[in-house]
Amino acid sequence: MRPVFAPVFAVDRAAGSTPALGSPPPALGPANAPAGKETTYVDAINQGLAEELARDPHLVLMGQDIAAFEGAFRTTRGLHSRYPERVLDTPIAESGTIGIAIGAAVLGYPTVVEMQFADFISCGFNQLVNVAAKLYYRWQVPCPIVVRLPSGGGVGAGPFHSQNDEGWFAQTAGLKVVCPATAADAKALLKAAIRDPNPVLFFEHKFLYRRIKEVLPAGDVVGVLGEARIARPGHDLTLVAYGSTVWTCLEAAEELAIEGIEAEVVDLRTLIPYDEATVLASVKKTARALVVHEAPLTLGFGAEVAARLADTAFPYLDAPIRRVTYPDRPVPYARVLEQQLLPSKDKVLAAARELLAY
């Protein structure tokens, strides 16, 4: 079978252009990676971008208001001043920008495109699903682009600044879909995405940007796309989540532990490639599976997780596979309306208790 994805070890500058960009960029200032200090999710992404720009003199960043203004979320802070020729503002043209990124990537310039909000990716949909996703299958030419997508709700931003669009892309062969939940993963998986020879959609959860922080490991830590993580070990029930709902599940697991129930929380980290083995191993152990995500229910990624488990874990299950997700409707603006709809700790607990009763 002809491969859909370029092999990760072959980051091949397809067209073999040998660009001369002048003198090497200045070294990173110490302010970027302070030892022993906690780093927020958004700053972890900033560090990942800065380190990759320094590592690869061909890497280009494009997006709306990311250069001198340093991004709507300040994710590109300090980057344009250091790399003015490679950190570029674009017009309001999502399709044009992604198309340009594809052309540049094919000719040897891996490119990271920032969507100001994940919602706006719909304007660049065709370039991603038809040009980028199918390029390797059609031509066996790598297309190393990353689209960064500040996504998700819980911040009172209304129908067009709150969506979780990952499902649109998980269904398209040829795209990798990454949804980090922690600051360390945000940095390590972003680096892996940038070095991957395939188009990668990198969903950053806006709610997590400044709400979580941790001490990041030192050095050039590069994650692996396609490896889930056991966020909390347990043996009574498996909670499968990604992005912000990993934290919802951890809170729920904490509360269940008070009752003596040990829930295992699996953080998928990447939807595509999907780490089916880790999820299956967990469910074989716990015999119960609850999938939690903030994207809508119908054909959300949880549907795929449930279907795969129904296929492979059926002999091990003691209870039906359940999902706790956002309902099939747009995201309302008023916080009181939105909060009712988001998957919460209480909804996860209620579903978990139902499964544990079987």
Place this chain on the structure above:
Amino acid sequence: MTTAPVSSASPATSGLADIARERLRRYAFMKLARDFDSRFEALLLTGRVSKWYSEVGNEATTVPAGLMLAPGDALCTLHRDLGAILAVYLDPARAFPEMGFGEPDGRRPDPVEILVRLACQLLGKGAGFSQGVERSFHYGYLAPEHGILHLGMISHLGSMIPVAAGCAFAHQLAGSGRLAVNFIGEGGTSTGDFHEGLNMAAVWKLPLVLVIENNRYAFSTPAHLQYAARQLSDRGVGYGIAAETVDGNDPDAMAAALARAAARARAGEGPTLLEAMLGRMRGHSEGDDSLKVVPAEELERYGAGLCPAARKRGRPRPRAARAAGRADRRARRARHLARARRRGPGPIDRHAARLRARLRG
């Protein structure tokens, strides 16, 4: 930014012998493109290919565009740009050894091998560029070792304009003085990607030459239902870029306009929009019945005077007189074919009608 030499010399500054050689070179490629195309039209009729998009009538635009490219320039084609592809793939000295095009350039692949590979691609065979997974002109051939960077199309028209602009952006970053050329039909100019790609190319002053092949019909939709502008090159003002409308059936005029555009691109002066006025001499795809939207008188006109291969002006002689005669005969055959098509349904149409009737019944 360093500036590479522009490959195709401007006729105004060359000697008469050079002009004659340039014309002969263009003519050789136009003729080859049309012969190649005719073979595939025949293969379609016998069912050996499932679909054929003919470039008959576009050669005087596509061939000069291909010949304008220097090694390492990016070529981004649609489905009526065979002439440009041949001009980029083939070393004229080796492809036409009897015509005195000088010494082989030593960089491009063996002409016979590459033509066989191209034919295999178009026939959907494993030895083609895409090993059979992509149809017709949707393949890519990125061979920097030969100085060839050819990106084919996706079916969504307009989509490749930003991608071509991205190739131009890569060349700009590399400071290589290279450019990207991209084709679009007049129908494709109505897409959002035409606007986004061209606008970004203009804002970033990218070395992009965008050639509109305006044959005035998009499948069946005539130009007046596609755009309200007097001419599409008028849009250049809106983007702040150079733009001109050229007789796309005049290879001399096209070559001159393309040379101006390439010089601007290589000098860092940004993109150029060229509107090449062409005739619609074939269907959208062959056998799809869409040639019937072209009025009979209009088709006649293409055959008689507009068709580049049948034109007196710019035709090299006497060396290629015999070849020119063959092209004239071919143009006449094309006219007969068009007439024949207008007379009534052919065997394929009749078969399709019977099938439809059976399905309805």
